[in-house]
Amino acid sequence: MISAWSRRSLLAGTAVLTTGGAAAAKEDRLSEGVAILIDSNESYVMGHAISYSANLAKHFAERGAKLLIEVIANGKGIDVFRADKSPLIEPLATMRQSLPNLNYSMCASSKTIAEAKEQITIPLIPGANLVPFGIGRVVDLQLKGWAYIHA
Template identity: 80%
Template sequence: MTVLSNGLSRRGLLAGASVFTAAGSHAGAAKEDRLVDGVVILIDSNEPYVMGHAISYSANLARHFAERGAKLTIEVVANGKGIEVFRADKTALAEPLATLRQSLPNLAYSMCASSKAIAEAKEQITIPLISGATLVPFGIGRVVDLQLRGWAYIHA
């Protein structure tokens, strides 16, 4: 899969437009509107502006699809240094993340358990997660699993 410079895959870009031609359509066949199954947003940086982008992307995508009468499932996956966004002991975004989750019931937060274990070993602590965040075995594995199920991908 080709990823564009803004982190959006070509498939995700097409899916974000919310219109695909019907698979196997014949000449003259009507186009079929098809929304993506969901959008997965990967955060792998602890830069505040990157983490902030993931929040704004989630809100903007939900609003974009709601204007079209569709509910979009969104999952923000934190991997590597990006796990800081969901660390209750480090994130400055706990309140905005909680507010966003309350307003978007189809929004999920996932943290890479492998990255968490590495950080815990390095820092010699147990890392607490913000409310509502769950662990997945491998963040990047979760991203690929969702893409294989038809989800669009955005790299924050």
């Protein structure tokens, strides 16, 4: 039998699984949301994570389901939500307008470390929020029943 923890945990870039027991393995069971973690500043990784958001929203909308999605930037991945560095400022803004259930979160700890290293204040893109610890946010959401994707 697969443990609840195993059902909630996803491997990088794999399909979204549902939470709950075998009887709860229905497509409409994913009612909480999906957390997508970005911890790389590689453009293609950031782009894939944002693409996952759009594809998931479309996938569940076609089934009449409302899905909450939170993209969480941690470590070097915070570049995705930096107004001074993000290669995706326009696509991120467009997605936020078209997907009201999409949230962007940046790890405040990673931001503080980067600011100290670079000796600057890092500006966030519009719509991005700070969370104390990116990885802590991922775990908090998983404990609430959210699925997890590591981009």
